[in-house]
Amino acid sequence: MTEKVKLKWNGKDIEAVKGSNLLQAALDNGQEVAHYCYHAGLSIAGVCRMCMVEQDGVPRPFPACNATCGEGMVVRNDTPKIKAAVENTLQFHLLNHPLDCPVCDQAGECGLQDYYMKHGQYDSQMIDKKVHKEKVQDIGKNVMLDAERCILCSRCTRFTEEVTKTFELGILNRGDHAEITVNEELKNDYAQNLVDICPVGALTSKDFRFKQRVWFLEEVYTTCIGCETGCSVKVSQNKNGAYRVKPVFDETVNGHWMCDDGRQIYKHVSSPTRLQVASENMNGLFVPADELNIKEAVKGKKAKFILSTSLTNQEYERFFHEVGSKAEVALYTLPKLGADFDGILKRGDKNANLRGAEHAFKKAGKDSTPAALDKLLNSIGSSDVVYVVVPEILYNEDHFNTLLTKIEKASMRIALTPGETLSSMKVFNYLLPVPSFLEKEGDIVNFSGDIRKLNAGLSYGETTKDISYYGNWVNV
Amino acid sequence: MEKDTANYKDFSLLSYHHIPGVHNIEVFERAGGYEMMKKCFGMEPDFIKEEVKASGLRGRGGAGFPTGVKWGFFSKDRSAQKYLLCNADESEPGTFKDRYLVEKNPHILIEGMIISAWALGTQKGYIYIRGEFYQQAMILEKALKEAYAKGYLGKNILGKGFDFDLYVHRGAGAYICGEETGMISSLEGKKGQPKLKPPFPAIKGYRGLPTMVNNVESLAAVPWIMRFGAAEYKKWGTEKSAGTKLFSISGDVNKPGVIEVPLGTSLKEIIEVHCGGMRNGNKLKAVVPGGSSAPVFNHDESYVVKMDYEDVAAKGSMLGSGAIIILDETRNIGDLMKWTLEFYHHESCGQCTPCREGTGWLESVFKRRDSGKASKSDIDLLDKTAASMRGQTICALADAAAMPAQGMIKSFRSELEAYIMTPTHTGKR
């Protein structure tokens, strides 16, 4: 397959693919190399001058990001010369950088802070007037720009040129007056990635802005349920709630990026209006109810289930095993939204685990098509109990509401929801909380048939009682 | 007009300059112009390349890299799409030789480019001339039109089955576009920011295709070399610095201007013989020997240095573009430093951090006297900062800013100390 070469990095033997990027090879082998402008998902700019290395037999130091791995290379970045160079270059980076750390959201995960601890010149000789640029600019799509904090690594401009090809950002002027500038405003659906790739606090997310300091957060690595792509993501959270979603590099699915819609999937999880306990409809107002009463009310009745497409394979399997084999079951699929595929990551099919659901239905000998759903809806009688599993992410509420109007015939209407109580849910007699995607372990199957893992993080609502638990109530 | 061989052999580049109206193709051809081009089409391209290599011609733009060797790196595939670029973005402070050459005799450059294009097998060429040289660009446009009319440019030149199109491309006022990859970026319609090397332009240049970039003076020397032979060219100059060179001389001399002398001519001779001595008979104080990027020579060094690549380098400076700025005893080195630092601050392209921030900081440290914050140790800080900028960037602009600063600190430290400690009218001190 690919040819491997051996090279020496700071005296340590490392192995890399021949002709691959030297800096990436070093990083992959766990070596520490300071860098700002290099990003594996973007072209090489070579402007931050932090990843300088010395190679035996090459007279001048050169940036590792612009070099390729060759057999027998002997490279060092721990020589006094390189250390001094990195120290000096970092000093230049910090020269006109404002002392904003206390108010900067990037603090704690900032490239400048990290490298300053290692390569900083602790005595500042800068007593001159700094170059001031415009702060706190809202450049659209939930992105805030602080031009002063920018170190002009050009990652963001390369992102809009190479990944989204929308050309909204540019670097105007030259010299130390050079400044990131937006043409009108950001328009692409991947703008939040700019916040991720910005190594400093120049681009910050308006959504996350000032909500938490990053050192209070811990991350749970899971999969985005925003559409059928199933990008690898991490959700930053602490006991007070979930705060943001960021992409995790995954070669097979999403590479380095994720779309802006996917960034919103955490919102219902720690929302203050999320349904916490079983509730009963009292003239349009939901009040906490005793589970036992509900159980009594549904016991032994003929049940009809409408499942959502955002459950895990394991949940489907358990449901069909314990409950579904005897009951009538149909699948509510979310309507298409936008183009089938936008060419980068986003897909119009918003059903996170449609493949998994279809598979489970087939295995249980049930029909998962919309026609079956219509059939079930038409057959609802006044003595039936209808369980509706509310989809986790509802892009089109109206479409879901239409479904709800069709179940009114049933005497007992129960919603199983992992999220907030919507106004349209007044149609239900009871609301029962189920775990959200962030509170359960399991697999989902994405558009290409790949199994993607959901991992549980901290919990903000129901964690154990899933659809099978409530479904079992009808079986005595 | 009779050909005066002796006169031609005294000069290579300025050999036609005494002829009135030589910018006109008719006059130029009567004097023997384009003859060599016609002959060259009968020669093997490799022979021309070898001859240029043998002549020891070195790039006249500033770096002094042997032109023949550079040509050797170029793609040998004659059918592949390639470009020849002439660097006429003469922006190094103190330099005006290319302007002079183009103004007086644009055809010698065009002839040189056609021969080079034949040797290198390029199908298209551009003369990148700086935006300020509007009239010079017009002169070139007119000359090109004449050459096209004669069939020396265009498709199937002189029936040899060789195509070469040549155009003038005007810059728009950015020093950095004189750097070859910066020029290529600029030609591509982008900001003139230098590109990472490798790959070098000879492999991947303009539009990702092999591109050869040569200075005006280098290309204009080619016809002469082909006419009289490499051996004849080598008779001038020193062993490693062959041939003649144009020097742009300005400052405190009686006759500033462009002169052509063999490399290795002493600076003393240049000042006293070619430039008519110092203005008002003042004593010489310092000389910038190769454009503002070159470290200055003090009085003593100036009188012993020979103007060739090696000797100037041995004395701690560089020949660069051959721009000699002469300062007499009435001048203050502090002013020179201030102007130089301001220039590089203004011209840094803003790509690499050490240069973008460093050039600005050098200027503000040097100007601390304006805010009353200066101290003598600032000179050490300047020296240290300049040193830390060197060799850290994509192109040589950071070095070009750091070298003269370090040079002036080395040679004129006490004067600079006195300068930065002198309060200005805006200072509080």
Added chain:
Amino acid sequence: MILKADLYKQHGFLKGLYLGLKITMMNLLSNLFKHDRMTLNYPEEKYFYSDRFKGKHILTVKEDGTLRCTSCMLCSTYCPAQCIHIVAADDSDKEVEKAPVSFEIEMLRCVFCGFCEEACPVDAIRLSGEYEMSGHAEQEWVADHHELAFRKSLNGGRGIVSTVDDKDRMKLRL
């Protein structure tokens, strides 16, 4: 250090006894004969603590009366008792950018260690000399920023200095 058990053989035991009880004896004697070191008749008489006493917190304000705090959360990060809770938001002033909408200290959890004071990069929180913090059991014991910055005892910054000039901070921005 290793103590030699037979050291008394060289020096005798009286010297050790004297040294060990010296401070105690001196305090005993001075308390016996000097009356100003005795128990105070609180609250009629009040004890004077040094300026370094760590009492009730103050949030300092700028000249224009707004809080200095930029809600960087360093104090709440540093706080060993985890008793500081800040909610931040955008400030309309772009120079300030970030300011707290709520700043609360759970007074019963606070151990008055002063780490918050140390951690603050903008001198926004100080521990004052106020030590009278008694109250009723049913009250919430959470001091919000109105209490911390503008309580009556501060007397608008004249009672206890709580106004800090902004110039020194702006100096950093050059």
Added chain:
Amino acid sequence: MSSHSNTHVSHSQGAPFKFTAENLAKYEELLTRYDDVESALLPVLHLVQEQNRWLPIEAIEYVSELMKIPEISIKEVISFYDMFYDIPVARNMVHVCTNITCSMFGGREIYQGLLKHFDTDYLTPTRDGRISLQKMECLGACEMAPCMRINNDYVGPVDLVSAIHKLEELP
């Protein structure tokens, strides 16, 4: 002393921009010189300035539409080069060299003197709209130091009196 123009906001001239028929022909001719459209950007911007003196947002939009180059890329280029103006300039452009040799012979004093005499600022048109002054780095005419560039023509050596005299003669 920055001579960087503030290109943060592109200025509007309040009227649409369009090449004249003659310039459109020139534009077509320019395109034939290059192997791709992007390369013609600098000459095209020069052409726009020949027609319109400066580059308002309308012209940027027009060129962007014409050449299919993103607006931001054009803005980047305009801000990078000293000779492209995104603020209104007067009908006569005067460049004063302030680099080493010219400064030695008083180039800076001439520039300051001219600013004072015409009561104007960097690039700001004089009140009668005749002249815009721009200080420039080395113009490449050091043998005639201190030199100036008046609408594409070099003049030098000049002093303040002769410089003012020359500028007063401008239409």
